[in-house]
Amino acid sequence: MIFNTPIFFSFFLVFMIFYGLIFVKQKSKVYLIIVASLVFYGAWNYAFIPLLVGSAVADYFIAQAIGNSDNQQHKKRWVTLSLIINLGILALFKYADFVLVSVADILQIFGYQASFDTLGWVLPVGISFYTFQSLSYTIDVYRGEMKPRKGLVEFVAALSFFPQLVAGPILRAKQILPQMHAISLPKWDAVKHGFLLITVGLLKKTGADLLAIPAQKAFEAHENLSTLEVWTGVLAFAGQIYGDFSGYTDMAIGIALLLGFRIPLNFRVPYFAVSPVDFWKRWHISLSGWLKDYLYISLGGNRDGHRTRNVFITMLLGGLWHGAAWTFVAWGAFHGLIITLTHYLSGVKFFAAFNRDNHFLVTFVKWLLTFYLILIGWVFFRATDMESAISILQTMHQFGSETELGANAMTIFIMTSVWVLLVHIMDFYVIKGADKLERKPWLFWFLILLVQSLCMLVGEPSNEFIYFQF
Amino acid sequence: MNDRIVYAKIIFAIALCASTTVAVMHGFLSVVDAKSGGVFSRTTLARDALTQIINEPNDLVIFYGSSMTRAGFSPRKFDKDLKEKGKNIKSFNFGFGGLNPYFQDFLSRRIKDEFQQQDRKLKLAMIEFNPFQTTKTRWNRAVPVVDSFLSMLANDSELLEIAKQDITRGILLFNIKYLRDNLSSEIITSSVGREIFPPYQWEQFKDSEETKNARREISNKVNKLFEEDYPDLNYQDWMYTWQGAGTIPEERSEKTLKAFDVYYPLIQTDAQMKNDRLSRIRSADIEELHFEPLLVESFIQTVKNFQQFSNHVEVIMLPRNTKWISNTPEGKKRLVAAIQQIEKATGVKIRDHQNLDIINPSMFRDTTHLARYRGDVIYTDFLVEQYQDSL
Numbered sequence: 001m002i003f004n005t006p007i008f009f010s011f012f013l014v015f016m017i018f019y020g021l022i023f024v025k026q027k028s029k030v031y032l033i034i035v036a037s038l039v040f041y042g043a044w045n046y047a048f049i050p051l052l053v054g055s056a057v058a059d060y061f062i063a064q065a066i067g068n069s070d071n072q073q074h075k076k077r078w079v080t081l082s083l084i085i086n087l088g089i090l091a092l093f094k095y096a097d098f099v100l101v102s103v104a105d106i107l108q109i110f111g112y113q114a115s116f117d118t119l120g121w122v123l124p125v126g127i128s129f130y131t132f133q134s135l136s137y138t139i140d141v142y143r144g145e146m147k148p149r150k151g152l153v154e155f156v157a158a159l160s161f162f163p164q165l166v167a168g169p170i171l172r173a174k175q176i177l178p179q180m181h182a183i184s185l186p187k188w189d190a191v192k193h194g195f196l197l198i199t200v201g202l203l204k205k206t207g208a209d210l211l212a213i214p215a216q217k218a219f220e221a222h223e224n225l226s227t228l229e230v231w232t233g234v235l236a237f238a239g240q241i242y243g244d245f246s247g248y249t250d251m252a253i254g255i256a257l258l259l260g261f262r263i264p265l266n267f268r269v270p271y272f273a274v275s276p277v278d279f280w281k282r283w284h285i286s287l288s289g290w291l292k293d294y295l296y297i298s299l300g301g302n303r304d305g306h307r308t309r310n311v312f313i314t315m316l317l318g319g320l321w322h323g324a325a326w327t328f329v330a331w332g333a334f335h336g337l338i339i340t341l342t343h344y345l346s347g348v349k350f351f352a353a354f355n356r357d358n359h360f361l362v363t364f365v366k367w368l369l370t371f372y373l374i375l376i377g378w379v380f381f382r383a384t385d386m387e388s389a390i391s392i393l394q395t396m397h398q399f400g401s402e403t404e405l406g407a408n409a410m411t412i413f414i415m416t417s418v419w420v421l422l423v424h425i426m427d428f429y430v431i432k433g434a435d436k437l438e439r440k441p442w443l444f445w446f447l448i449l450l451v452q453s454l455c456m457l458v459g460e461p462s463n464e465f466i467y468f469q470f
Numbered sequence: 471m472n473d474r475i476v477y478a479k480i481i482f483a484i485a486l487c488a489s490t491t492v493a494v495m496h497g498f499l500s501v502v503d504a505k506s507g508g509v510f511s512r513t514t515l516a517r518d519a520l521t522q523i524i525n526e527p528n529d530l531v532i533f534y535g536s537s538m539t540r541a542g543f544s545p546r547k548f549d550k551d552l553k554e555k556g557k558n559i560k561s562f563n564f565g566f567g568g569l570n571p572y573f574q575d576f577l578s579r580r581i582k583d584e585f586q587q588q589d590r591k592l593k594l595a596m597i598e599f600n601p602f603q604t605t606k607t608r609w610n611r612a613v614p615v616v617d618s619f620l621s622m623l624a625n626d627s628e629l630l631e632i633a634k635q636d637i638t639r640g641i642l643l644f645n646i647k648y649l650r651d652n653l654s655s656e657i658i659t660s661s662v663g664r665e666i667f668p669p670y671q672w673e674q675f676k677d678s679e680e681t682k683n684a685r686r687e688i689s690n691k692v693n694k695l696f697e698e699d700y701p702d703l704n705y706q707d708w709m710y711t712w713q714g715a716g717t718i719p720e721e722r723s724e725k726t727l728k729a730f731d732v733y734y735p736l737i738q739t740d741a742q743m744k745n746d747r748l749s750r751i752r753s754a755d756i757e758e759l760h761f762e763p764l765l766v767e768s769f770i771q772t773v774k775n776f777q778q779f780s781n782h783v784e785v786i787m788l789p790r791n792t793k794w795i796s797n798t799p800e801g802k803k804r805l806v807a808a809i810q811q812i813e814k815a816t817g818v819k820i821r822d823h824q825n826l827d828i829i830n831p832s833m834f835r836d837t838t839h840l841a842r843y844r845g846d847v848i849y850t851d852f853l854v855e856q857y858q859d860s861l
Contacts, residue, residue, distance in 0.1 A: 001638060002638075006641050006649075007638045007641040007642070012484070013481070013485070016484065017481060020473070020474065020476070020477020020480060020481060021477055024473055043638065185476055186476060186480070191480055191483070195483065210659065449487060449491065450494070452490075452491050453494035453495055456495060456655070457495050457498060
């Protein structure tokens with residue numbers, strides 16, 4: 001069930017009637033959220049509901065056990081069990097086949113013939129999101145950063161909360177549990193902002209689906225394309241993945257606001273970043289925050305001169321989180337490399353001065369360089385295999401290519417660039433000055449209705465969101 | 471109570487958004503005149519004419535198939551020739567460009583519904599099996615229009631069946647049918663896209679500028695003569711008066727027919743034909759013929775649908791422009807296998823008219839379609855000879 005489809009609209013309308021008009025008590029609202037979330041999740045595959053609920057129940061009781069114990073060793077055992085359960089589920093469903101195939105390939109390199117029967121299991125939608133979310137709870141309790149909360153029902157509701165269940169943002173228990181414990185009445189200003197975010201998300205998703213066409217062409221038939229067309233395709237994919245993912249989370253945040261919940265921002269105009277480090281402060285903020293707090297810090301963070309190693313491991317695993325393929329590993333490694341390089345260069349006198357310089361031209365050069373590196377990274381992310389990724393990178397840097405330009409190549413390039421830029425300007429405005437628009441009710445509702453109509457007219461709801469697969 | 475007011479306002483706002491969206495969408499569609507009738511007008515007009523067809527007093531014959539049927543069969547000539555032989559037949563051309571067997575299956579169900587409701591039977595159903603309309607390539611190209619065609623051609627119980635298997639898709643199809651005037655977003659996107667980026671014309675082989683100018687000139691002349699002769703005839707639409715096709719040579723002026731003598735050689739230059747052949751290979755896999763199982767199954771179902779309300783069903787393969795199109799050995803094998811599968815499933819022997827002696831390459835307007843007033847006349851004569859005894 002995708003947000004921008006008639007079925008979600010029908011589902012949500014019925015849900016709101018029950019949630020707002022019929023069930024007025026806190027407890028009944030929580031139960032209703034669970035039922036709705038399980039229906040929402042079950043629309044993909046009902047078979048995986050026990051996995052989701054089981055994961056929540058296990059972590060709830062593990063957190064209770066950690067909280068009730070005074071013995072550090074016992075606490076450690078319990079949190080280890082939580083790690084085994086959550087990462088085990090993830091490993092089994094997401095990485096088992098990848099590991100088996102990779103081991104066979106590696107053995108083959110060393111001259112051994114090996115083949116393993118792969119599991120071929122279907123990947124449960126949103127598994128990477130809810131396992132990380134659930135894990136953050138037990139780790140926070142183990143670290144003493146929060147006390148275990150009473151109320152299994154509230155915990156299950158928080159973990160399965162349908163607006164953010166399948167594609168994030170990854171909420172921490174301390175962010176969502178208190179809200180689930182005392183569901184607040186939505187304020188009209190927040191509701192208006194919710195409608196604005198839903199509309200913006202819808203627009204971004206619609207644009208992303210249109211950008212998918214040149215992106216797909218570039219990544220699937222790049223051998224026959226000119227340098228400009230491949231660049232257009234890579235740029236289109238950058239726009240597609242941003243529009244798709246941030247559009248989804250905008251809608252998730254907007255829907256949550258209508259229910260009286262506040263979910264933090266997950267994107268902060270990421271393509272305006274002026275360094276790789278800056279990019280990761282703006283892109284998928286909930287994941288980068290999670291990786292920093294629970295992986296990077298656990299590895300030792302900046303201490304003991306291991307920053308480079310820890311950054312690299314964190315980014316490598318961050319890449320792997322996105323998918324079980326070497327292309328994702330390469331993407332993570334590439335980002336680990338450029339972040340490490342940025343850290344290194346900030347210690348070199350010339351580059352440190354360059355980094356501090358805020359002159360417009362210098363900032364532009366920093367942005368250009370960063371955006372170029374991000375695009376290179378997306379090639380690994382989107383390519384079907386490493387061979388294609390390298391071939392695409394070669395075409396991108398093959399100036400004076402003899403391949404004839406396709407019809408409208410330049411127009412499509414310009415339209416793609418303008419769309420990516422406009423979406424970022426729109427996002428910047430939504431973050432910085434949405435309240436100005438929300439204070440003008442006529443203009444506000446006119447724009448909301450106009451954009452929603454346009455999106456419904458040309459949107460392609462049969463396309464799923466890219467991040468569901470992670 | 472206060473709580474409920476806030477939520478009621480939210481629900482009202484959601485409903486307002488939805489209803490305004492639908493209204494604006496309809497407003498937009500009517501302003502740009504993008505009604506489903508415009509996009510699929512030939513198919514919908516033919517479907518809507520079924521009631522009138524069923525009330526015809528004469529025995530009924532339907533020729534059902536692709537654009538090759540549309541171009542290759544002249545119902546008015548067929549009826550005229552049979553009348554001279556003492557048989558009163560009313561035949562109709564149900565040939566539709568772009569209507570692959572998947573869609574043909576659904577349209578044939580609607581034809582079946584109408585005939586069975588009125589307890590009427592077809593004297594003869596002549597169904598074209600078009601191999602290159604049944605390929606994977608053809609299916610892949612049709613995917614963007616599937617939702618619109620389905621919502622237009624499937625009835626509510628068929629949509630409900632889809633919804634039972636996939637609720638999301640089912641609701642989407644109902645939405646397209648009842649709230650979007652059968653126009654899926656894919657159709658709108660691709661229509662708008664075509665306006666911004668006109669379809670690329672493959673022109674690997676080029677004619678001289680002189681030939682191009684002469685072609686342009688004669689095309690304009692032919693169009694003008696058509697308008698002068700029959701101002702009400704719109705060849706793009708399915709028109710009852712013309713039984714789903716066009717005029718016959720006897721109905722045209724000498725001037726118009728002479729113009730065609732100049733017109734055909736200019737649209738059949740080597741460069742034009744080579745480009746057309748390439749485009750058929752790209753768009754339909756016309757020589758290799760990798761069949762799409764779903765389309766083969768749909769074709770079988772189409773034949774079965776016709777069998778339920780026809781006295782006699784024939785499956786034919788229309789003449790092929792052998793000078794330009796020939797199947798590869800692998801393609802031939804695949805074709806034989808597909809034919810066997812269809813014959814076995816339907817119990818109907820496919821009549822292969824691909825290589826008729828009476829048809830030569832000059833009787834085609836391009837690499838696949840028979841030419842108007844030439845190939846269609848000869849082929850229709852052939853059909854009269856072949857099937858007069860069974861009518």
